Amino acid sequence: MRIFEEMESEVRGYIRSFPTVFDRAEGSELFDESGARFIDFFAGAGTLNYGHNNPIVTDAMIQYLQHKGILHGLDKATVAKRAFLQKFRDTILAPRDLKYKVQFTGPTGTNAVETALKLARMVKKRSNIISFTNGYHGLTMGALAATGNYFYKDESYGSRINTAFMPYDGFLGEGVDTIDYMRRFLADGSSGVDLPAAVIVETVQGEGGINVAGIEWLKNLQAVCREFDILLIVDDIQVGNGRTGTFFSFERAGIHPDMVCLSKSIGGGLPMALLLIRPELDQWQPGEHTGTFRGNNLAFVAATQTLRYWDNDDLVKAVAYKGDIIEKTLNKMVEDYPQLEPKVRGIGMVWGLEMAPGLAGEASRQAFARGLVIETAGANDQVLKFLPSLLIGEDILHEGLGIVRDCLALLVENQQSIMTGQ
Amino acid sequence: MRIFEEMESEVRGYIRSFPTVFDRAEGSELFDESGARFIDFFAGAGTLNYGHNNPIVTDAMIQYLQHKGILHGLDKATVAKRAFLQKFRDTILAPRDLKYKVQFTGPTGTNAVETALKLARMVKKRSNIISFTNGYHGLTMGALAATGNYFYKDESYGSRINTAFMPYDGFLGEGVDTIDYMRRFLADGSSGVDLPAAVIVETVQGEGGINVAGIEWLKNLQAVCREFDILLIVDDIQVGNGRTGTFFSFERAGIHPDMVCLSKSIGGGLPMALLLIRPELDQWQPGEHTGTFRGNNLAFVAATQTLRYWDNDDLVKAVAYKGDIIEKTLNKMVEDYPQLEPKVRGIGMVWGLEMAPGLAGEASRQAFARGLVIETAGANDQVLKFLPSLLIGEDILHEGLGIVRDCLALLVENQQSIMTGQ
Amino acid sequence: MRIFEEMESEVRGYIRSFPTVFDRAEGSELFDESGARFIDFFAGAGTLNYGHNNPIVTDAMIQYLQHKGILHGLDKATVAKRAFLQKFRDTILAPRDLKYKVQFTGPTGTNAVETALKLARMVKKRSNIISFTNGYHGLTMGALAATGNYFYKDESYGSRINTAFMPYDGFLGEGVDTIDYMRRFLADGSSGVDLPAAVIVETVQGEGGINVAGIEWLKNLQAVCREFDILLIVDDIQVGNGRTGTFFSFERAGIHPDMVCLSKSIGGGLPMALLLIRPELDQWQPGEHTGTFRGNNLAFVAATQTLRYWDNDDLVKAVAYKGDIIEKTLNKMVEDYPQLEPKVRGIGMVWGLEMAPGLAGEASRQAFARGLVIETAGANDQVLKFLPSLLIGEDILHEGLGIVRDCLALLVENQQSIMTGQ
């Protein structure tokens, strides 16, 4: 590990939470260089919905490399890109009656967000954007302006420009309709919140602590956007690709965003990002937003394979089934360990277990010691975040949940000392 | 091609300049799906210095995939990352007596730039940045603010914040010392150009039209930065990795930047980006700048292989040798076709042939029709840009240059009609 | 009137509402050049709390002019300025146990606001400011950023920078504690509303439509500011100088702002503005905020005279007495003309009568035709605004209110046609 300390920037993070040198991975299992095995409840922060080194993906990649297929294509037409576009159209868009244009942005989520915000501003000729409390949209300057967490900001950045933050569903407490709150600001020409070009929203806030927006809230959000001629951008980077039970996370609410940001799992584990755009908004000049790696063809090959999981509804059923297991198990834990002040939130296969201050981090550390990789989320890392591969085996899922239960039991045992120790 | 028109955003660019569906590639040759062959003088805009599907890279990637090596690692420690760090330290940094810390940023050049600018601002507690005329640093909002070309901007973006543009070497005409110009602004507390956190500079402007900064200019730039306690950031994304004849483009000037942005060829064709930071500036909190794909391990595997080219000075010699061929050939063209008002600029294996308005684009189109992929650069696409793989064979290099010569001859023939046709 | 149309910018406003050429004025009466008399319920938008050409003020001014007293003093010490400072300290600050330092800013309200915001940011090293819905703080760029009304803004201004707008008391409807909402944004480090340097607030929003903040709301606002180490700035430009019944409008809530902006009536009708600053916040360098007219000595002379009204509590009693007359009369109108959907809001001698869309403007026009100058307020000019001189005679007050009643009666009569006519 010494070379990482010697050479890598202090900014490194997960290496501190999960301090070992990883080597191989298959499905939901990671192995370090000593051969030690870890169950993965983290899934690359939502990038590995289809598991590590999924064989159908790996085989296609090897075959493509052996064929000497073009790897780096900028935005030239390639056979691999065409195959992806066809598959994406036929498997994802057409069955859902969606007619988006596809923009391949630089292959990171933050680039897809930057692209969406630029396009929205350009089309609407308005510079203001509405984002939500606890939203996370990336850390490059345009996306950072729409990200709530102050930890990522510095006064010297000047990042607070042209974004107004509105309360997410639940932010103002039970029973407060935060869309109504937002509507009052929009309806009053003297509210100080100028008419925005767009609203950007996650239907489930992952980094923000697994906050699930209600279906009515999402419908009302769309209605307000339509009423005031505001574009609705769904950032589906972390919770798209089936994470919530459907390919797009917004399907449950029956809404139809003007733009959708996709990244993480869309590339089957490789860097890739997409922006979906309603055709009438696709007002770019050729080359007006570019990026060297927007044509990562190996990712297109991988992506095309992962979309096969959407040829039928097996995956949807599996997510529902396993999500149910997680929910029930977590609810049981809540019942059994009230001393930890636990609260459960989630949908599909993204779940959060909020606990009293400091406990989630300790649970994560204890879990790692027992062979489980699980991270925390929320403004104060107060939430243990369950984000396993959608393809995880039922037995491994139970095994991982069992480790969490053991950790909670331990936390209760040690609670006195832990609470004091902070 | 129909599906690209139907489904892909209007923003697509190179597909318009090079309208065919590419399939395979090897070294400096591209093949479309009909099997037609194209010589590549474009090299993925500087991403493919080591050629397409370089066998040592491909073999290592396939082996890694077969081993089920971890692909997506966020910033966890992995065997592949360790190998890269060791190789980079031993082959690149140590022999040059450089002691940079390495930050793996999101795997795009623009992310490396954003990271550098954020860190500089945070460390210096100053928000101003100096960039240069015709500089290109990326299109996400933080990087866009430092990019000169107005084509990429829109009033609604608000992108002009906290950047002052200074004249690049040569911008004010022959014999004008633009560092002296900058120094006067910095020395005068009422100049309106507030003391910046950093200066960001390309030692050779690629997108800006192949403008090569002089050695004295670069030395003086560093001297001014030191004098006024300003950080010097070299954006070596396009012209690092040996493009100018040495691994880092700034080696020829003997300067020592405070930060260096690397991307493009560093990943051997896969998305990867690095920020090199003087150790005392590495003041990040853990996790303060993150990104899902900052641990693209397949790119680390590829990158480690490409660094083998720096084990000895063979590549340096080859670049000098082939660069000389390009320079001489271009100078001969200048001599032979004065009607095109040609000017040659360049260094190492990055060269530009500026021509009268409209001609460079026409030359590129004609070249493509003859089997050569070559792009244009400069604010008005007035420069034909020669950017072949550093490993290009001498025969293919000559073949490509011959195609260019044929196109120029044709341009001269048709000049009357072309000039009118605009 | 022709020369105004010929020569004056289209920006001119009140000349359109009150289209005559005014000549003289005394107390609460205006006379145009034909000798026609108008009662003044407008008082220079709050500048003439002590009436037009108050004899004690006028006499002192004439005497000063005859003495050849210094008129323009920048921030040099003068006899006139000293007299003002002594009187202000002895009559206003000392009896209220307030220990503010006094900064003479450029003699406009917007300059006092700009100064306060600059100082707050500089002292706290934070750029964010919280302002409130329907707040009005001026139209120069720094103040405009804290002003809610979109009418005053243009996308090209870039004025939305570093201000977050929070709901004013009542903005979200009856019974909603908007301070609690604000607290949630401040307490959550991921809310997107970064910790501000200061909150700027009017205790009664004049331009915003005569919105009176509750005492509890103001107390809670101060409590939240103290809790989060945020400076509290009260903009008392329109409703200070006794308008609400006490010299400072915040006295009724028993709060103690960190800074107070004063202008309008403080100069007895002449341009003058002050910023009051808690001594420990007075961290300016000499000359760091300046302005040519910050030493308007004729205004100091006038101001010193007006402060004599605060030597005893006669004015406080008079405001209470006459405010009561206004309130009762307006309530009677509400009762008598429900068809106009009237609502009454106010305190002291600042009152608003909100009516159905379009009616307030029509009432103002009709009143002018009957010899009463009264303006409208609110985002849609939906409020008739009663802002007479605090020294208005009881008979003139009744006369003016009678004219308003006549206008309302007329509105009811014509309502059908008016509502249709829009």
Add this chain to the structure above:
Amino acid sequence: MRIFEEMESEVRGYIRSFPTVFDRAEGSELFDESGARFIDFFAGAGTLNYGHNNPIVTDAMIQYLQHKGILHGLDKATVAKRAFLQKFRDTILAPRDLKYKVQFTGPTGTNAVETALKLARMVKKRSNIISFTNGYHGLTMGALAATGNYFYKDESYGSRINTAFMPYDGFLGEGVDTIDYMRRFLADGSSGVDLPAAVIVETVQGEGGINVAGIEWLKNLQAVCREFDILLIVDDIQVGNGRTGTFFSFERAGIHPDMVCLSKSIGGGLPMALLLIRPELDQWQPGEHTGTFRGNNLAFVAATQTLRYWDNDDLVKAVAYKGDIIEKTLNKMVEDYPQLEPKVRGIGMVWGLEMAPGLAGEASRQAFARGLVIETAGANDQVLKFLPSLLIGEDILHEGLGIVRDCLALLVENQQSIMTGQ
């Protein structure tokens, strides 16, 4: 003096340079409360071109007060305002064949500048503005962004937005055509300096150190503005009203700005400001830029009187005559005291004597001790600034210049100790 120290903010400045309590003033003489006399070479930083308490102004003001003329009129039509407009049209605009519309802004220079910049941005729909090195345009946020001096800025202000600074005439040394440099930035779409809405310029920089732009430079500036469709705004606040020998300072260059900012002397010593606008640019909505004191009628009365000085060319001749005296006297000083490294710059009756570091401030202090009020200018207060009333008597002018000469002689005597003392 104690009460100023006790009560006035630390921001107070001139009270420190000129530490006495002033009482009366006439013409070019000030008297403190002890009766001590001071000659005024400062003229209220350019506000008192027509002298202190000019009798024709004072008489008109007293008469107006006795008439109970309206003092505070917002933007209502008044007899006093009409008289000013007529006089301004007939005496100033018509004879110069200028057809400007007049906007009465808030009565401070900075407000006139803010108004001009807002209007330019709104009309052109571009947010960028070009200002010049050492320019001073005021300290409210919009104007501050165009002011060069870093002393007035703080990182927390975010004031560097949407302004690009170009080198003023002479900034880059003798013989460098800085308009040519600016043109290169404008002509190159990749220069990073986006096409601005407007250029704002002082034809003579007062605060910046008495820098006089050449006639060719001003003509070329106008030509570049016309060529690129950029509005030209002349800030004539300090050097308008005859200071340079003609009413407008730009008359000598025969240029015709799109907007002109006037303040300081236009109000005869009282707060007043104007923006002159080419009629086709007057695209304001009624009330879109307002301000409580934009109708300072007492200032209109004073202003109307001062314009009588422009009924014939007596004043123009007087300025030429006295300016010549100043110039010759200063040149003699330069000759006599080379040890002080003096340089003379100026035009009309605004002159600067630059000296070695620290000397100008010391000269000002010594002069005050000898009964002369004279201030410094320039980024480092390195320039002694001669700005007497245009109506100063020849004898007093000589007396004041004599005091300066005595101070310089003393400086030379003491130079050794002073230079060490810093």
